[in-house]
Amino acid sequence: MASASNPSSANRPVSASQGHGSTPADFLKAVLGRPVVVKLNTSIEYRGILACLDGYMNIALEQTEEYVNGELKNTFGDAFIRGNNVMYISTTKT
Structure with a gap:
């Protein structure tokens, strides 16, 4: 699995634009x-x-938290999300 090469940049937002x-x-x-x-x-x-994703937008996350209606419901070490369920991916809010 990939890791951040520059931890100090981990919280800076990245824009597709x-x-x-x-x-x-x-x-x-x-x-x-x-x-x-x-x-x-x-x-x-x-x-x-x-952690990784493929051409079908299947996603692997590490240190995962699940939020329902803005409320933390579960925490997972690793989570795998099927791409056809994904509405969007964004950087975390700072």
């Missing part, structure tokens, strides 16, 4: 190993470290 010619793929590469929020079609949010 940063830089010229930036794409969603560039954004996903930039946040690999960093804290993210994954929102599902059901409005449930998972927050954790983006």
Whole structure:
């Protein structure tokens, strides 16, 4: 699993629009190993470290927390999310 190469940058937001010619793929590469929020079609949010993802947007998170209606419901060491359930991926709010 990937880890952050620069821990001091782990909490700085990354935007897909940063830089010229930036794409969603560039954004996903930039946040690999960093804290993210994954929102599902059901409005449930998972927050954790983006460990890896594939071309189908299947996601593996580490140090995962599950939030339902903004309230922490569960914590997991690792979580795997099927890509067709994902509404969006964003960096964590600071």
